[in-house]
Amino acid sequence: IIQRTKEGRANVLLDIGFEQELDKQFVIPISGAIAQPSLYINDCVLVRNYEGSVERWLPAIVYVLPHLYSLPPQFYTVQIHSSEIHLINARRNDLMKISRGLYQRICIYIQRVTPPVIIDDNKIVKKSDNEIRLEQIDAKIIALQQKLERMRKDEKKRYKNLEKKIDEQIAIMNDNKNHPSTILPETKSEFSQIPTPTRSPSTTPEIRPQNRSSQITPRSPTPPLTTERIIALGTYVVCRWEDDDGLFYPGEFVLALYSRNVSYWAPGVLIPNRTTKENKDEITVRFYDCKVVQMDMKAKEVIKIPEKKFEQYVDCIIQKEKSIVHQVVVGRKGETKTYMLGTVKERVEDGHHYRIEWYDGTEDIRDISQLYGAFTRQGTFQNKDKVLALDETEYKPATIIQVDKKSLSVQFFDSKREKIIPLEATFQITDEDYYKIIGKSIK
Known part of the structure; x- marks a missing residue:
């Protein structure tokens, strides 16, 4: 890097002698104290490669991991994606882990700048079913080996923790045997020393049955208890006023069902019913984006909210919709059944639609429900x-x-x-x- 700019770009002097201006997200340091996280199968990396005397860093995917007990230097088998795809072995110092999005953007750039290769249909060698089946089996075996290795590490970790707990229990038991004085002796209660008085048969008074029929007097029926207080008419009282009477009035702020297809709720305001025939079970909601919808109160599609909550919801939704601009997304192109990478250029129409520039250079307008990305x-x-x-x-x-x-x-x-x-x-x-x-x- 020979110069930095305020717009998030930098001037870079390449080893081949050319000077180029690049965005900082495409500039990665390769010297100094650089962390080397663990690599797993299907991780995206940049691999150092030499073409003659020129050093290049190419995108690749980790294909095979080194053996657990192999001696250093350990080699990783990676699949390089350049003008042609092939496998090579590389040391860990020659590999730099990158994100999946950066890997995809680099691969798309390589495909754009690489001229198309004309292939003679007569010379195409198709793979047999056995070869395809063997490749699928190899991929499953590699995934199972990786899963087995993780299970072994987890089992070894659990075994060490259990062994540590057993050693602690044995140490406590030995300590109790060597120091019996630490065990508290059983103490008697001070009340256990008080003698219990005994009675002789001669001193026990004799209890004779009595005729209680003469002592029972009839009782009048007891009136039932009541908690209700009788208040006379015309009495001045203090009572609680219920703010929510269960009715909806124009001008109130609500949270209503915006779309039944994706169960999306949005804030809005109640406005007078526009229908000529008055329907007591329907109300009219104008959402924050000025969309007007007739709602059914019996379906419980409307909830009252305070004005402050309405303002908070609207600000949060608008900020979220604006944050998607200039992001890399995955969206449906045209009426096809496939989705591809693209960049959001601007927010159009009612704010829920965006102009997308696909990786092949074409543009299209898509609804936010058809877009996926880091915000998903x-x-x-x-x-x-x-x-x-x-x-x-x-x-x-x-x-x-x-x-x-x-x-x-x-x-x-x-x-x-x-x-x-x-x-x-x-x-x-x-x-x-x-x-x-x-x-x-x-x-």
């Missing part, structure tokens, strides 16, 4: 859940068939093809969205 909340993955999974350069709807700590085994909607995908390369979707994307009714 991820829950716990389970079998048979629906997700958007990365398939080469596109995201496709798929079903989870197996869950691991770092990866998922999914089956895509358009075939019975299975693939192991890292957790970072998936987004959770609902069953309704899944069947809506593939164009089928929900089962």
